[in-house]
Amino acid sequence: MDTTLLEALKAHIDAAASSGDPQYLADLAGLLEQAAAGIRRGIGQDPDPVLRAVCDVYYMAAEPPDPLPGDPEDQARLARLLADMRATQRFALALSQGDLSADLEVRGYSAGSLKSLQASLRHLTWQTAMIAKGDFSQQVDFMGDFSTSFNAMVRSLAEARDQIQRQNEELARINASLREEIASRRQATARLQVQRQLLEQREQERLRIARDLHDGPLQEVIALVYALEVLLQSCNDPAVCETLQETLEIALQVTRELRQFAGELRPPALARFGLKKAIASYLENFQKKHPNLRLEAHLDSNGDQLSETTRLALYRIHQEALNNIVKHAGASRVQVWLQADGERVRLRIEDDGRGFEPPAGWLELADDGHLGLVGMQERAEAAGGQLEIWSRPQQGTRIQVTVPACPSRSRENPGER
Amino acid sequence: MSNEQKYRFSWDLLGNIPLGRPNLGPRTRLEVYRLMQFTLRDVLERHVGAGETDRIFLEAGRMAGVEFYRHFLGPFDSFSDFANSLQAIFKEMDIGILRFEQSDLDSCTFLLTVSEDMDCSGLPELGYEICTYDEGFIAGLLEEYTGLPLEVQEIDCWCTGSRTCRFRARPAAPSA
Numbered sequence: 001m002d003t004t005l006l007e008a009l010k011a012h013i014d015a016a017a018s019s020g021d022p023q024y025l026a027d028l029a030g031l032l033e034q035a036a037a038g039i040r041r042g043i044g045q046d047p048d049p050v051l052r053a054v055c056d057v058y059y060m061a062a063e064p065p066d067p068l069p070g071d072p073e074d075q076a077r078l079a080r081l082l083a084d085m086r087a088t089q090r091f092a093l094a095l096s097q098g099d100l101s102a103d104l105e106v107r108g109y110s111a112g113s114l115k116s117l118q119a120s121l122r123h124l125t126w127q128t129a130m131i132a133k134g135d136f137s138q139q140v141d142f143m144g145d146f147s148t149s150f151n152a153m154v155r156s157l158a159e160a161r162d163q164i165q166r167q168n169e170e171l172a173r174i175n176a177s178l179r180e181e182i183a184s185r186r187q188a189t190a191r192l193q194v195q196r197q198l199l200e201q202r203e204q205e206r207l208r209i210a211r212d213l214h215d216g217p218l219q220e221v222i223a224l225v226y227a228l229e230v231l232l233q234s235c236n237d238p239a240v241c242e243t244l245q246e247t248l249e250i251a252l253q254v255t256r257e258l259r260q261f262a263g264e265l266r267p268p269a270l271a272r273f274g275l276k277k278a279i280a281s282y283l284e285n286f287q288k289k290h291p292n293l294r295l296e297a298h299l300d301s302n303g304d305q306l307s308e309t310t311r312l313a314l315y316r317i318h319q320e321a322l323n324n325i326v327k328h329a330g331a332s333r334v335q336v337w338l339q340a341d342g343e344r345v346r347l348r349i350e351d352d353g354r355g356f357e358p359p360a361g362w363l364e365l366a367d368d369g370h371l372g373l374v375g376m377q378e379r380a381e382a383a384g385g386q387l388e389i390w391s392r393p394q395q396g397t398r399i400q401v402t403v404p405a406c407p408s409r410s411r412e413n414p415g416e417r
Numbered sequence: 418m419s420n421e422q423k424y425r426f427s428w429d430l431l432g433n434i435p436l437g438r439p440n441l442g443p444r445t446r447l448e449v450y451r452l453m454q455f456t457l458r459d460v461l462e463r464h465v466g467a468g469e470t471d472r473i474f475l476e477a478g479r480m481a482g483v484e485f486y487r488h489f490l491g492p493f494d495s496f497s498d499f500a501n502s503l504q505a506i507f508k509e510m511d512i513g514i515l516r517f518e519q520s521d522l523d524s525c526t527f528l529l530t531v532s533e534d535m536d537c538s539g540l541p542e543l544g545y546e547i548c549t550y551d552e553g554f555i556a557g558l559l560e561e562y563t564g565l566p567l568e569v570q571e572i573d574c575w576c577t578g579s580r581t582c583r584f585r586a587r588p589a590a591p592s593a
């Protein structure tokens with residue numbers, strides 16, 4: 001508490017005195033005078049008398065003498081002034097307690113500034129509600145430092161909203177592409193299923209033909225051989241004998257070829273002997289049939305980590321590749337690799353023949369009549385693997401099929417469960 | 418003398434201001450506006466009484482609000498856009514500092530304040546609200562936006578000691 005404050009109070013009351021009831025206001029001024037004197041004396045001493053004196057002034061103003069001093073006109077003016085003051089006090093109290101009701105009844109200039117403050121707070125409340133509804137355009141351009149903080153908060157909220165929006169869009173995009181991928185995988189799975197069924201049917205068809213060959217034409221040619229041998233034993237004419245002997249040779253050759261053909265059609269006993277042995281044995285026969293070809297085999301894996309179906313696929317691919325080389329490549333050297341690491345089994349067949357320009361896709365490959373290659377591709381795909389072809393005119397051909405090791409049995413062959 | 422209407426309002430009546438006032442432009446002193454309004458009010462009150470004068474000011478204000486909205490504002494995609502634009506144009510054209518305190522589009526009730534307004538800011542304390550023309554003006558603006566007839570009442574005014582005028586808008590009671 002210092003004297004200048006009290007002096008200011010005195011000045012205030014003096015100013016009021018010039019317009020109010022002289023007697024009543026002179027009383028107030030006198031009290032203030034006492035308070036000012038009290039504070040002058042009281043500096044550094046007991047402050048209580050000073051505070052009491054100041055309180056008296058306010059108490060006097062709040063509880064005026066009854067009746068009010070002055071003539072009826074003064075009394076009416078004072079009564080209005082006092083009513084305004086009381087309303088202002090109530091308004092200020094309500095405001096301090098957080099009551100922002102627009103219906104608080106108060107009039108007069110002394111309350112006007114408080115009402116302005118209340119209006120600002122009410123507008124801020126509205127702005128906050130608008131922001132809560134997502135209107136981040138709200139900016140506060142009054143209330144000093146508070147405006148800066150408030151506006152910064154709204155900007156952060158808007159940025160956060162934008163970021164969430166961007167993330168949502170990104171999520172939606174990822175969702176869409178996942179859905180697309182799931183759909184395309186479903187299609188691929190369905191296609192694989194169909195391919196597997198077709199290949200299965202093809203194997204069974206080959207087996208049936210092999211049996212038919214064995215039980216039909218082969219048995220008949222064997223009967224022919226027996227008949228020729230009987231005829232030969234009773235033949236006396238050397239010229240006829242010679243012809244019979246030649247015919248017998250041809251018949252024997254036909255039986256060998258029919259047997260070999262039936263053998264190729266029949267699936268090899270992979271389960272019993274393993275892939276490596278099956279391929280080695282096939283290569284041995286192949287070398288015998290084509291002694292001019294330099295055939296090199298690098299068979300390092302037995303494909304034990306593969307399912308029966310996959311091993312059969314590799315076997316058939318190697319078989320088809322070798323037949324293609326004989327039919328089209330005009331090669332002098334052929335190399336076959338069968339290798340495995342922990343995750344994959346790789347079969348590679350390479351020749352130094354005349355090669356070709358590989359078409360862009362499998363459809364073109366089929367259009368160009370490379371049905372053998374298309375079949376290989378189908379088998380590789382059905383086994384969950386990949387077939388790659390490198391070839392250039394006059395630069396040979398390399399065919400490589402890679403299949404995953406240990407594919408789940410359910411994917412590989414749903415029927416086996 | 419004929420009593421037929423001579424000046425049915427149209428925006429054209431306001432004239433081509435850039436052409437007409439190449440040097441002075443569109444602005445004038447507020448005293449001039451108030452001088453016109455209060456002399457007009459004085460004459461009207463003497464001729465038709467205070468109550469009728471209030472009704473005339475209210476009706477004129479409403480017409481002004483509607484024309485103002487059609488000429489300078491709307492249409493809007495959202496209430497936020499409307500509120501922001503209204504606030505901005507009030508400031509830009511020195512009409513006053515407008516702030517919403519409440520807006521409920523479901524019940525069509527609004528509470529807003531206009532500080533430093535053209536009609537009453539700085540007037541002596543009278544003990545009653547005087548911004549009748551503004552009540553009409555705000556009603557016209559909000560009616561154009563909401564499409565509903567509204568009743569606007571000034572509940573705080575400079576003339577009742579407030580430092581800002583506060584207006585409450587709500588759907589008009591159906592006329593009997």
Ligand SMILES: [Zn+2]
Pocket residue numbers: 537538546547548571573574575576582
């Ligand atoms: Zn007002």
